[in-house]
Amino acid sequence: MPLVRVSLRKGKSDEYKKAIGDGVYRAMREAFNIPEEDRFVVVSEHSESEFQFSTTYLDIARSDDLVIIQITANSGRTVEQKKALFARIAELLSEKPGLRKEDVFVNLVEVAKENWSFGNGVAQYA
Structure with missing residues (x-):
């Protein structure tokens, strides 16, 4: 059921991006007990002007x-x-892929079960 969106600066290898997806999926399996094969990850790369952030917020x-x-x-x-999920990720x-923990920003958006359709125009969890 989780949908994972990963945003990062352009220039990382496919292996690097896959390692991020693998790590997040594993953490969700362990901390949230999501079902096997429930893996939906979208990776988006951005130029410097498209990926703006504070380098010091919250120290x-x-x-x-x-x-x-x-x-x-x-x-x-x-x-x-x-x-547990945030820490494990x-x-x-x-x-x-060797990220510094300071460079791992996670945001969790919670929705009701009926807000999903995994295909066929069906709300599988409703």
Whole structure:
């Protein structure tokens, strides 16, 4: 059910981008217990002018390697599960592809189950 949108600066390899998708998917499987094969990841690359961010907000030193990850998922998870997800994503992406944890920005958007159609014009969770 989660839809993952990854935004980053242009110039990273396909392997690098796939490693981000792999890490986020693994973290969601572990922290949110999403079903196997429930993997929908969209990666968008941006020029410097199209990818603007604060390098110091909340005293976090971000670099040009910043990755913004937006996850749309069903509502109902606990604060503890959300914290576990954020921490696990940062941990896994620091291992591969080697991102600094300061450069992992995650936003979770929660929606009602009936707001999804995975195909065939059917609201599978409604």
